[in-house]
Amino acid sequence: AQSVTQLDSQVPVFEEAPVELRCNYSSSVSVYLFWYVQYPNQGLQLLLKYLSGSTLVKGINGFEAEFNKSQTSFHLRKPSVHISDTAEYFCAVKSLGNNDMRFGAGTRLTVKP
Amino acid sequence: NAGVTQTPKFQVLKTGQSMTLQCAQDMNHEYMSWYRQDPGMGLRLIHYSVGAGITDQGEVPNGYNVSRSTTEDFPLRLLSAAPSQTSVYFCASSYRVSQETQYFGPGTRLLVL
Numbered sequence: 001a002q003s004v005t006q007l008d009s010q011v012p013v014f015e016e017a018p019v020e021l022r023c024n025y026s027s028s029v030s031v032y033l034f035w036y037v038q039y040p041n042q043g044l045q046l047l048l049k050y051l052s053g054s055t056l057v058k059g060i061n062g063f064e065a066e067f068n069k070s071q072t073s074f075h076l077r078k079p080s081v082h083i084s085d086t087a088e089y090f091c092a093v094k095s096l097g098n099n100d101m102r103f104g105a106g107t108r109l110t111v112k113p
Numbered sequence: 114n115a116g117v118t119q120t121p122k123f124q125v126l127k128t129g130q131s132m133t134l135q136c137a138q139d140m141n142h143e144y145m146s147w148y149r150q151d152p153g154m155g156l157r158l159i160h161y162s163v164g165a166g167i168t169d170q171g172e173v174p175n176g177y178n179v180s181r182s183t184t185e186d187f188p189l190r191l192l193s194a195a196p197s198q199t200s201v202y203f204c205a206s207s208y209r210v211s212q213e214t215q216y217f218g219p220g221t222r223l224l225v226l
Binding site for chain 2 (some may be wrong): 004042099100102103
């Protein structure tokens with residue numbers, strides 16, 4: 001079965017600084033990869049997804065992620081964060097042929113003024 | 114469209130009680146799923162359904178039952194609640210089972226005493 005590891009449980013960063021949230025996955029077959037964001041007391045919403053094609057994926061709110069098959073990674077980046085980006089971010093993987101999606105434990109991003 | 118709705122928002126149960134968490138979607142999505150979210154563990158899949166009349170187990174199915182009699186509804190039943198089932202429960206849906214984006218409900222916070 002596929003699995004996901006988010007390498008940082010908490011990432012504090014100052015406003016307007018760049019940020020990278022790290023995600024590694026494990027799967028014996030090809031995968032689809034996702035990043036979701038959860039704002040306080042809300043459900044999850046999709047930031048971006050990689051299905052195939054270009055390994056650099058752009059999402060909403062200025063976020064982007066790069067699929068690296070050799071490193072089995074899908075790190076999320078933003079060149080300049082805002083206070084409003086404070087939230088929990090989840091990486092998720094779905095293997096081809098499987099009907100279920102596996103989520104990482106989450107990374108809490110805190111943007112400080 | 115209301116999207117994915119969940120009721121109740123919050124529930125307190127005593128050990129041994131049973132209850133049903135309701136989930137409905139009005140987007141004609143084939144795929145529906147239930148997750149539980151616990152601190153430091155991300156989201157874990159409980160059960161999922163790829164269409165009316167079809168359900169399957171996820172990562173943590175013990176203590177929960179589901180059914181899918183209609184495309185719109187996917188209730189989650191706790192047969193005999195235990196303190197270990199204290200969690201936040203999210204329902205999600207997507208148009209198809211494959212690589213489609215999942216849309217999440219607002220969640221149900223459950224406390225089992």
